[in-house]
Amino acid sequence: MSGIQPRDRQALLAARQRHLGKMLSLSYREPLKIVRGRGAYLYDESGREYLDCVNNVCHVGHCHPRVVAAAANQMAELNTNTRYLHDNIVTYAERLTSTLPNHLSVCFFVNSGSEANDLALRLARNHTGREHLLVLDHAYHGHTAALIDASPYKCNSKGGRGAPPNTHVLSAPDTYRGPYRRGDPDAAIHYADQARDVLAAQEIAAVIAEPAMGCGGQIILPNGYLARLFAHVHGAGGVCIADEVQVGFGRVGSHAWCFETQNVAPDIVTLGKPIGNGHPLGAVVTTPEIADSFNNGMEYFNTFGGNPVSCAIGLEVLQAIEDEGLQRNAHETGSYLLAGLQDLATRHELMGDVRGLGLFIGVELVRDRDTLEPAEREADNVIEGMKARGVLLGTDGPYHNVLKIKPPIVFSRQDADRLLTALDATFSGNTI
């Protein structure tokens, strides 16, 4: 090792300010120094243990031994690009596509969800010869220039310059706070039909949507929404992109992929975050037709994408999910946790809404259950109170008032109990 001298938190903070810029945010009022991870747990420099309820990247558990071993072995053997034949990339592409509908058979391997979504937009625009996009309000799809423009969470927020003229924003299908709510049996239809006016006025290259919204506030789409929206877009000759970066790989429990809960057949699926358990990896999977359109003479080459190490890691993550029954665990533990949270909500007025699929759960905090006034400050206090109790959570949504729960999917029933007990105490205002 290169002689890294451990420093205390103040010294790290000062050096961070100098060399990483002020915009790189830290969690918590007093940031944590985390030095070790194992399963669903993180450990600070004093050895204090924290239950990680928010890291949706280290999906099969922090530092999963078999993933680490697969990486180390392949790194010691070969790590080069896709211009030579190699077993790993082909085997990985076969295994990954075997989890998806038959029509999604062609993979592009990249290094992040952002690279995946950027490429997905290129594929869709190239295939249709069109430029315009449909996106959902408050959605986030990544940090490249093209994706900031397609992410209302960024371009319509602080520091943003608004969505560009070729990007059309539909209401987030939020049945708790949006214009159409759960009491309305046609809410899904009303939300989806917002696309009709845009499609009548404009030729659309694609719609891009998360099949459950992450940064938008852990929004579970109403039944039938995506099927109707995709039907509108297909009817108008557009391409439908499911962004599974946050919600894929069994997290939603009932299915491997969140778009399956909406019973749709996307033309392009994008993958990131959990795909490599923390290793920089992403993928686009699409149809042979869309891939063939892209084969127009301009090569797509990704220097690191699809290298033997990344593919060995991706394969091992898939295998761990399967061998350890982690999708089933997400389903069972997630259902147990959701029920526990719903029970807590009967006793804590702040918990205005509890919603989720598997281990993708949101708890929306409101000051008033009629006006739905967002309880942003309270949410922040809950996060701090939970940290003091050794449980890591985060907030998201346009009002920063939604507790997001999206732990590594090795999260156990005991972990769920620990989370519920700590939440109950925090909401009760108990001292620690």
Added chain:
Amino acid sequence: MSGIQPRDRQALLAARQRHLGKMLSLSYREPLKIVRGRGAYLYDESGREYLDCVNNVCHVGHCHPRVVAAAANQMAELNTNTRYLHDNIVTYAERLTSTLPNHLSVCFFVNSGSEANDLALRLARNHTGREHLLVLDHAYHGHTAALIDASPYKCNSKGGRGAPPNTHVLSAPDTYRGPYRRGDPDAAIHYADQARDVLAAQEIAAVIAEPAMGCGGQIILPNGYLARLFAHVHGAGGVCIADEVQVGFGRVGSHAWCFETQNVAPDIVTLGKPIGNGHPLGAVVTTPEIADSFNNGMEYFNTFGGNPVSCAIGLEVLQAIEDEGLQRNAHETGSYLLAGLQDLATRHELMGDVRGLGLFIGVELVRDRDTLEPAEREADNVIEGMKARGVLLGTDGPYHNVLKIKPPIVFSRQDADRLLTALDATFSGNTI
């Protein structure tokens, strides 16, 4: 390991066609299956050894043991995001900036050179409030949508739709084939002054340039070129971006960074390829002023960027370059190889031009030294002939007639001799 069954080349080719799409290109008429790497050597499935003269990613040697160990150790300990404090990212940022001029003190860590260049354009556009770019003809800066538009190598080539109206293309300062040549003592001035008309007509956010051009054909910029171009852009209030993705980290031998050979002070430097010896890693380094402008309320968060594993690897690569004197090796071996190639060129008419800095070398093949008719087919034959002799090379440049030599910088004098001997035999048309 996940039970990957080795397959022969035909089976791999067929599966690749099905699941990776037809646009993912392979080197050589009969593609190689490469299974192992060590130092400057790659090995196929039969154990046959190839001298790798073209992989500029596995910079300190394929599977460098200390880089592999650093990665494996950190992967087993912790791999999470930048929202907690960690020693690795801070130590790495300090070490990396210590190799750069003082004003370049703020780092953004990303997962590829493409992510780095995409972010660099966002930083420059945000800082200046302007949109227009200056780029060099035949340059390649990456595969995101924004970068394809800024890469004439792509957007002005087959399958491209041309540079957009906000992107202004200057002639590549190619003193062998371009409008101003080596005989002209003012060639650098003429090339740089092409920017004047654009700058007079248009407010420019930035110029982005490789300080020696890679895909453009291993072009070494004439002395004084970049200093004059940057002075024009600075004078007009624009930002100067040096794209060191292909040429940084000591490859050019005389200096750590290629922009230093042009005696300029860029406002933004972008890093990729060799930075992690194959691990998906990239970085942007800029001034506090430009970083502060970006801190406008919109967070830049990169899920994998700056994680402890990537930073441990980046640190170990820097340390290996230093401890093993690899920049000096690039200088000495590169100079030896360049002289050897120049000597070969006196005997082989096809070798129209030999140029290079350290271990970044191009040999341009022409059918006629007066007309400079590009010898594309011949270049391809040389590549195949070299492969048959166990030496891996590639071609690049707008006419695909430039042999590119950019090996791992552990390349030894014996390796150089092996390359020279094989080239001599290949150009002589000797049978093997």
